[in-house]
Each structure stands twice: as structure tokens, then as C-alpha cells.
Amino acid sequence: MFSPLPAGQERWFDFRMQWKRRRLRARAIAKARELHLLKAGRRGRADILLFCTIRNEIERVDWFLQHYRRLGVQHFIFIDNDSTDGTRARLMAEPDTTVYGTKASYRASRFGMDWINFLMLRHAHGAWCVVADADELLVYPHWETRPLPALTDWLDQQHQPVLPAMMLELYPKGPLDAAPCQPGTDPTKVLNWFDAGNYTITHKPLLDCLLIQGGPRARHFFASSPNRAPTLTKLPLIKWSFHNTWVNSTHSILPRALNRVFATDGGEQISGALLHTKFLATVVEKARIEKARGEHFGNAQVFDAYYDHVARAPDLWCETSTRFEGWQQLEALGLISRGGWV
Amino acid sequence: MSAQTARLGVVILCHTALRRAAQLARFWLQADCPVVLHVDRSVSEADLQALKSDLGAHPLLRFSPRHRCDWGSWRLVLASQEASALLLKDFPSVGHVLLSSGSCLPLRPAAALLAHLDAHPETDFIESVSITHADWITGGLSEERFTLYFPFNWRRQRWLFDRCVDLQRKLELRRRIPAPLRPHMGSQWWCLTRATLDAILTDPNRTRYERYFRQNWIPDESYFQTLARLHAREIESRSLTLVKFDRHGRPNLFYDDHLQLLRRSDCFLARKIWPEAERLYSFFLSDQAKGLDPVTPEPAKIDRYFELAEKQRVEGRAGLYMQSRFPHADSATTKSAAPYSVFTGFEHVFQNFDYWLGQVTGARVHGHLFAPDAVHFHGGARVWHGAISNSAAIRDYNPRMFLTNLLWATRPERQCFLHGPGDVMDGTLSWFMATDTNAQISVIRGAWLLGLQDAPGSDAEKIARAGLLHRQEQDWVENLNSRHTLARVRIWSLAEFMQDPSARLSEIVREIAGEAALAAHGVPPLRAADGFEPFLARLRNQGLPAQVLKECQF
Numbered sequence: 047m048f049s050p051l052p053a054g055q056e057r058w059f060d061f062r063m064q065w066k067r068r069r070l071r072a073r074a075i076a077k078a079r080e081l082h083l084l085k086a087g088r089r090g091r092a093d094i095l096l097f098c099t100i101r102n103e104i105e106r107v108d109w110f111l112q113h114y115r116r117l118g119v120q121h122f123i124f125i126d127n128d129s130t131d132g133t134r135a136r137l138m139a140e141p142d143t144t145v146y147g148t149k150a151s152y153r154a155s156r157f158g159m160d161w162i163n164f165l166m167l168r169h170a171h172g173a174w175c176v177v178a179d180a181d182e183l184l185v186y187p188h189w190e191t192r193p194l195p196a197l198t199d200w201l202d203q204q205h206q207p208v209l210p211a212m213m214l215e216l217y218p219k220g221p222l223d224a225a226p227c228q229p230g231t232d233p234t235k236v237l238n239w240f241d242a243g244n245y246t247i248t249h250k251p252l253l254d255c256l257l258i259q260g261g262p263r264a265r266h267f268f269a270s271s272p273n274r275a276p277t278l279t280k281l282p283l284i285k286w287s288f289h290n291t292w293v294n295s296t297h298s299i300l301p302r303a304l305n306r307v308f309a310t311d312g313g314e315q316i317s318g319a320l321l322h323t324k325f326l327a328t329v330v331e332k333a334r335i336e337k338a339r340g341e342h343f344g345n346a347q348v349f350d351a352y353y354d355h356v357a358r359a360p361d362l363w364c365e366t367s368t369r370f371e372g373w374q375q376l377e378a379l380g381l382i383s384r385g386g387w388v
Numbered sequence: 389m390s391a392q393t394a395r396l397g398v399v400i401l402c403h404t405a406l407r408r409a410a411q412l413a414r415f416w417l418q419a420d421c422p423v424v425l426h427v428d429r430s431v432s433e434a435d436l437q438a439l440k441s442d443l444g445a446h447p448l449l450r451f452s453p454r455h456r457c458d459w460g461s462w463r464l465v466l467a468s469q470e471a472s473a474l475l476l477k478d479f480p481s482v483g484h485v486l487l488s489s490g491s492c493l494p495l496r497p498a499a500a501l502l503a504h505l506d507a508h509p510e511t512d513f514i515e516s517v518s519i520t521h522a523d524w525i526t527g528g529l530s531e532e533r534f535t536l537y538f539p540f541n542w543r544r545q546r547w548l549f550d551r552c553v554d555l556q557r558k559l560e561l562r563r564r565i566p567a568p569l570r571p572h573m574g575s576q577w578w579c580l581t582r583a584t585l586d587a588i589l590t591d592p593n594r595t596r597y598e599r600y601f602r603q604n605w606i607p608d609e610s611y612f613q614t615l616a617r618l619h620a621r622e623i624e625s626r627s628l629t630l631v632k633f634d635r636h637g638r639p640n641l642f643y644d645d646h647l648q649l650l651r652r653s654d655c656f657l658a659r660k661i662w663p664e665a666e667r668l669y670s671f672f673l674s675d676q677a678k679g680l681d682p683v684t685p686e687p688a689k690i691d692r693y694f695e696l697a698e699k700q701r702v703e704g705r706a707g708l709y710m711q712s713r714f715p716h717a718d719s720a721t722t723k724s725a726a727p728y729s730v731f732t733g734f735e736h737v738f739q740n741f742d743y744w745l746g747q748v749t750g751a752r753v754h755g756h757l758f759a760p761d762a763v764h765f766h767g768g769a770r771v772w773h774g775a776i777s778n779s780a781a782i783r784d785y786n787p788r789m790f791l792t793n794l795l796w797a798t799r800p801e802r803q804c805f806l807h808g809p810g811d812v813m814d815g816t817l818s819w820f821m822a823t824d825t826n827a828q829i830s831v832i833r834g835a836w837l838l839g840l841q842d843a844p845g846s847d848a849e850k851i852a853r854a855g856l857l858h859r860q861e862q863d864w865v866e867n868l869n870s871r872h873t874l875a876r877v878r879i880w881s882l883a884e885f886m887q888d889p890s891a892r893l894s895e896i897v898r899e900i901a902g903e904a905a906l907a908a909h910g911v912p913p914l915r916a917a918d919g920f921e922p923f924l925a926r927l928r929n930q931g932l933p934a935q936v937l938k939e940c941q942f
Contacts, residue, residue, distance in 0.1 A: 308712045
């Protein structure tokens with residue numbers, strides 16, 4: 047449960063985080079030289095932008111573009127981190143993309159966040175932006191009938207600059223490599239199971255954000271060390287300002303006030319979900335490669351055991367897994383909320 | 389031409405989404421209703437020309453003089469006045485004038501509205517509520533709108549606005565309301581008869597009233613509403629336009645997915661419509677006329693839909709902890725999703741207690757959910773609803789959320805579980821349960837000694853363990869005995885409980901299941917307590933302090 051900080055400590059944390067914010071922004075500017083513009087697209091003033099760091103995701107790109115275009119994203123800004131499978135050429139062939147390339151280390155740029163911070167500083171001031179990985183599909187209440195401009199109009203009216211959307215990890219029934227997904231088809235047709243209610247939430251006072259953990263990865267790979275399970279908090283839709291910086295992937299942002307996307311008075315604010323399609327059949331193959339690269343988030347050593355486990359293509363499904371049906375189901379389960387957006 | 393002119397004239401105030409305004413104008417023109425468009429002054433000349441060329445010249449179409457109409461400003465009234473005056477002057481056949489905006493959408497064919505007005509030729513449709521009863525106002529002043537001065541803009545100069553109101557309250561400044569007027573307020577979207585509107589526009593005191601209303605706050609919600617009371621013969625105090633306000637007093641937008649809901653409205657128009665709601669516009673402006681069966685109006689259904697959503701926003705769903713709802717520790721909301729029962733020591737006193745409890749109550753009875761080795765779900769399941777794992781490490785990472793998750797995922801089924809001093813006794817969890825109104829907690833103090841008797845191990849080990857269990861139990865009972873406790877708590881010592889075990893047990897179970905179930909199943913048999921007295925004597929003689937044992941002799 048939430049317990050507020052004493053006012054003095056609140057101010058002290060604010061002060062500390064102000065400096066952290068400036069430091070991270072300076073760092074992002076310093077890292078800018080790692081990026082090379084490969085293709086500049088044209089974008090309108092009021093466009094909704096999408097920022098994405100990508101590497102070897104050729105099987106996901108088609109559906110990713112299709113999904114977000116349907117939502118109303120008008121311009122995509124990609125950072126291609128040295129793809130070798132044709133992802134880069136594919137992205138450059140699209141009409142509504144801007145593509146940057148880099149060969150620098152993903153890990154050394156704080157897992158792409160320095161690059162994203164810089165590009166958002168450069169392109170995104172005042173615009174509504176989606177920040178998502180290639181394996182993350184954003185859904186929110188009414189998303190099928192109300193595209194992003196409807197949502198951002200409403201959020202503007204509510205003076206809420208951020209939409210939280212926790213990662214919801216989808217997995218197949220059976221071994222991970224059993225059911226391949228054809229490029230350009232909906233991955234949620236193959237990955238159609240999820241964990242409905244085993245998430246733990248901790249309030250982090252320093253950033254004033256929530257730390258959500260749990261789901262199939264915690265249940266299966268981190269059952270003996272749940273504190274190491276991946277963070278599921280995400281803030282993928284934001285009205286950007288040049289003051290902002292991402293701290294820790296898109297889990298948390300500075301200034302601190304932007305992390306307060308949750309109601310503490312018992313009410314519900316609006317929230318969505320990022321459908322995480324990591325566990326497509328190719329994840330098994332990729333686990334071996336990723337382990338060798340050692341560029342994973344957090345302590346890479348800790349993840350070795352995890353990669354070994356994934357490489358054995360386990361079955362994440364259990365008897366109480368829930369079959370994915372849509373946002374109405376997620377809302378009924380209490381994973382997302384319409385929060386007054388009737 | 390005028391022979392064909394319908395009896396209804398429409399004023400449309402628009403400032404954005406001119407494309408939609410043009411569509412609306414065409415809708416009314418097709419039904420031979422004269423239309424006067426007021427285009428806000430903030431619209432660029434180019435956009436206005438585009439709108440004009442889009443609509444073309446039409447004998448029933450007029451454009452009224454443009455004003456810049458900020459929200460709640462007097463100019464809104466001015467624009468309405470001028471537009472309706474123009475309408476009355478140019479189209480003498482008009483009997484009713486409808487004031488609508490560019491984001492209003494007609495919900496029924498124009499003919500339906502015309503028929504309705506023909507049936508009530510003398511009636512003014514204007515929501516007009518006396519301010520002494522206007523308790524529907526959300527987020528604003530009521531009577532003070534009429535008695536204070538408002539020199540500052542509420543949207544742009546909020547701080548000055550608030551200070552100005554504070555100051556006037558302090559100085560007890562009050563404006564006098566002009567003589568015959570009785571202040572009324574209501575929705576600014578009305579439909580007035582020619583007679584009433586004429587009377588309002590040609591009132592000899594018009595300038596005096598206007599000077600007064602100019603100083604009011606949000607005059608568009610009070611000017612016509614007050615004056616209609618003065619001049620109208622017959623008022624139906626209900627707007628023809630459906631508007632749903634949120635808790636800040638802003639109108640909710642309607643989207644494509646509201647189509648079926650809107651069809652059930654008993655109003656003739658709705659606002660505000662999201663300008664890109666293509667399906668709504670195409671359905672209500674054209675398709676509907678193509679002969680779909682009308683639906684029976686169920687306005688209560690619309691109200692309920694919005695009330696439920698508003699309730700979810702404000703109160704939330706009890707017992708839910710999620711990314712956008714994380715209640716304050718002392719928030720007034722219920723902490724958990726459903727009632728549950730916690731039993732301490734009962735499994736040592738009765739045989740097959742958990743099985744019996746399940747039979748009697750029909751509730752879900754788990755073993756020790758907080759056992760140190762693993763979570764003992766009902767039937768030894770590995771995962772429970774919501775994919776909650778039986779891993780002790782995951783549970784102990786956040787025991788409180790383990791419990792709230794379980795209760796949320798299984799609601800409304802009642803969960804019962806055993807919880808004793810041998811379990812992981814997390815302080816925050818104990819406190820959470822003690823202060824949760826959904827919890828029913830029953831404790832037999834010292835019953836763990838019965839369990840200890842049967843446990844393997846030497847007496848020395850048992851004495852060491854007894855010390856630990858005793859301490860844990862004390863912590864648990866201390867939490868439950870706090871004056872902040874909200875749970876339904878019953879605590880007996882083993883000796884007290886054994887005086888009449890079946891009556892005590894019945895008392896608890898009656899709260900869960902009622903009398904009939906209890907009568908059908910009876911009370912479970914007691915466990916044999918042979919050798920308990922000598923066991924206690926042995927422990928005491930080997931050094932166990934007497935206060936640990938004193939509550940257990942029976």
C-alpha cells in the first residue's frame with residue numbers, strides 16, 4: 047500500500063532527482079554522436095510519434111507497424127542497432143519512418159535509453175509519443191474503436207501527460223518453440239495465454255513510481271529469487287517535453303511527478319497494457335545469441351541461467367493460465383482500467 | 389420557398405471541426421429547416437471560406453456576425469442572441485429555434501423532432517432550475533454566480549479568479565439581482581418558441597438585464613434560463629440535448645462505441661461528439677433514415693453506464709491493487725476484495741478440520757497458505773487462480789500482495805485458511821489482516837502445543853521450538869488486540885476453548901454458512917489429547933516457563 051513521504055524528504059528526493067535528470071540528459075547529448083541518420087522522413091506538427099530501438103526483429107516488424115498505424119501513430123523513429131537480418135532495409139523502405147543507425151553498445155547506452163532520450167529531446171518536444179520495443183503492442187481501453195488521437199485529446203483535457211501500461215507477457219500453450227508465427231500475422235493469435243493475477247507492486251519513493259513484478263517469467267524462471275524478476279511497469283505513451291528524461295528503460299521517468307500515474311485515494315486512473323510478444327518460437331534460438339552478447343538489462347550474469355532455461359524451450363503454460371480475449375477481459379481482471387474515460 | 393420551410397430553425401455555434409458543422413448544417417437543410425451558422429472569430433478566414441464553399445449558397449442558410457466565444461463568456465450569449473434574431477427576422481415561418489453546437493449530433497431523424505415540436509407548439513424546451521435547488525452543479529459556484537462580480541477569466545486567470553471570489557466573500561459584497569428576475573440555471577442548449585424568444589429579445593429592460601448578466605459567471609447557462617421563466621407560457625424543464633458531465637463538470641465525449649447506447653436515448657440530440665467518430669456521424673446523419681427499426685428509449689441505461697464508470701473512477705474496485713490504483717494505507721476503501729476467514733490452532737483441536745469446514749461452509753478451505761516450505765493451496769495445487777504460484781519465495785517477497793491477489797482472483801468465493809505461529813508471520817501481513825474489515829480471524833491460543841506433542845523430535849528441540857512459536861503467537865495476538873483492529877476477531881486460550889468447543893466453533897461457522905448447514909454436518913470430532921497433561925508436565929520440568937503453559941491446562 048502507498049504511504050506518503052514526509053514533506054522534507056519529498057523535497058530532498060525532488061532535489062536529488064532534478065540533478066539526476068540533468069545528468070542523464072547531458073549524457074544523452076554526449077551519446078548523440080553514436081547515432082547516424084540513415085533516412086529522414088517527413089512528419090507533421092501534430093503527429094503522434096513512435097520511438098523504438100530495434101535489432102534483428104524482421105519477423106515482428108510488419109505486425110508492429112500495422113498495429114501502431116492502426117492506432118494512429120503517424121511517424122516512426124527507429125534506432126537500428128546493427129541489425130543483420132534485413133530489418134534495417136525493411137524499415138528504410140517504409141514511407142512514414144525516420145531511421146537512425148548505430149553500431150555502438152546497447153548496454154553502454156543504458157539499453158538504448160541514452161539514444162532514445164537524445165532523439166526525443168531533438169524531435170519530440172510538445173508531441174505525444176509512443177515508446178515501445180518491437181515486441182510490445184500497446185492496447186488500452188476502447189483501443190479498437192478509439193485511436194490514439196482520441197486518447198491523447200482526452201488525456202490533454204485531464205492534464206495527464208502519461209499513460210501507464212504494464213507489460214503483459216503472452217506465451218503459448220506447450221513448449222516455446224512449438225508454434226511458429228508467420229511474419230505479418232497477429233502474434234497474439236499464437237501467444238494467447240497470460241498470467242491474470244500474480245503481480246506484486248512496490249512503491250519506490252525515490253522516483254515515486256510503482257515497481258510491478260510477476261507474471262510467467264517470475265513464476266517460472268525466478269521462483270527462488272523473485273526480487274530479480276523483470277520489471278513490468280511501463281509508461282509507453284507520453285506527451286514529451288525537453289525537461290524529461292527516461293531513467294530506467296521506460297519504467298520510470300524524471301521529473302518525478304510524471305511517475306504519479308496511479309490514484310492513491312482509492313479511485314482508478316486510466317491505464318493500458320503492453321502485450322509482450324517476446325515468447326515467439328524464435329526466442330529459443332535468440333536466447334543462445336543473447337547470452338553470448340551479454341547485452342541484457344541489469345546484471346547480465348544473473349540472466350545467464352535465465353537464457354539457459356529459455357534455450358531449453360520450457361512450457362510456461364499452467365492450469366490457471368488465462369486465454370487472452372481482449373481489453374474488456376483485461377479490465378474485468380483488474381489489469382487495466384478505463385479510469386473515467388467512459 | 390417559405391411554404392416549404394419547416395417550423396424549426398437551427399442555430400449552430402461552431403469553432404472547430406468545421407467539416408462536421410457543415411455536415412450538420414446539411415442535415416437540417418435537407419429537412420428544410422433554416423440554419424444560421426455562427427463561426428467563431430478564432431477560425432481563420434481561409435477555413436471559413438472553405439466552409440462556405442463547401443456548403444454553397446442555400447436559400448435557408450445564413451451566417452451570423454462572428455464573435456470570439458471563450459468558454460463561459462458573455463459573447464456566447466451575444467452570439468446566440470444575434471443568430472436567433474437573424475433566424476426570426478429572415479424566416480417568419482419558424483416557430484421554434486434550436487440552439488446547438490458544432491459538436492452536437494442529432495440522434496433521430498429531423499422529421500421526428502419536427503413532429504415532436506408540432507405536437508407541442510407552445511412549449512419551450514429549456515432546462516431551467518431554480519438556483520435554490522441546483523444541486524447538480526459539479527465543480528463550481530451556484531448562487532454566487534449571480535451575486536458576485538467576476539472580472540477575471542476562470543480558465544486563464546484561475547488564481548486571480550479565486551482570490552477575487554474569496555475577497556468578495558470576506559467583504560460580503562453582493563450584487564442585487566434586477567427586480568423581476570428569479571435566477572435559474574440549466575444546460576445552455578435549448579429549443580425556444582418564437583414567442584418566448586421574441587419577448588426575450590425585445591424586452592424593454594433588455595439592456596438592464598444584459599448589463600447584469602455580463603458580470604455573471606457562465607452567463608450562457610443562466611441568461612436564457614432565467615429570462616425564459618419571465619416570458620415563457622409553458623416550460624418543459626428538460627433539454628432536448630443529451631449531455632453527460634464528468635466529475636469536473638466537463639462534458640464527456642461520445643465515440644463510435646457509444647452508438648448502441650445513444651440509440652437508446654430519449655433525447656433528440658447529443659453532445660459532445662468526438663469529431664472523428666465517423667461511425668456515429670454516418671449512422672445518425674444518413675443511415676438511420678434508411679429505415680432501421682427504432683429502439684425503445686432506455687435513458688436509465690445510459691445514466692447507469694456513466695454512473696458506473698464514474699464510480700469506478702472515483703471509488704475504484706475494492707481490494708484491487710494495480711498499476712493505476714494503489715490506495716493509501718489509511719484510505720477509507722476496503723482493503724481486500726472479498727470476505728475471508730483465518731483459523732489459528734483449529735487443526736490441532738479438531739480432526740480433519742479443513743475438510744469439515746469446506747463441507748459445512750462451501751467456502752474454499754486452504755491449508756497453511758503461509759507455511760515456510762510452500763503455499764499449501766487447497767488440494768495441494770501448484771498454482772491457484774490468477775496463476776498464483778505455490779513458491780514460498782515468491783509469496784514471501786510480498787506476502788500482503790500474495791493475499792490480496794488471491795482474494796481478488798477468487799472473488800467472490802470465500803477463502804478460508806489456516807494460519808498459525810509455525811507459519812511465516814510477516815508483520816505487515818498480520819497488521820493488514822487485523823485492520824481489514826473483510827477478515828474473520830479466530831485464534832485458539834496455545835493450541836500449537838497440541839501440534840508440538842505429535843511432532844517428531846526430542847524434548848529439547850521441542851522446548852526450543854515452543855519458545856519461538858510462543859513469541860510468534862504473541863506478536864500475532866498483539867496485532868489482533870490493537871485498538872485499530874477492524875477485523876472480526878475472536879481469541880480464546882486453549883483452556884477457554886475446550887470448555888465448550890462445539891459452541892465456540894458453531895459461533896464462527898454460523899457467520900459464514902448459517903444455521904442449516906451446521907445442523908446438517910454437526911461439529912467435527914476432537915482430536916485425542918491423550919498424554920497431553922504429562923507432556924506439558926515434562927516440558928515444564930525440563931525448563932519451559934510456566935507462562936507459556938498456563939493457558940493450556942484444561
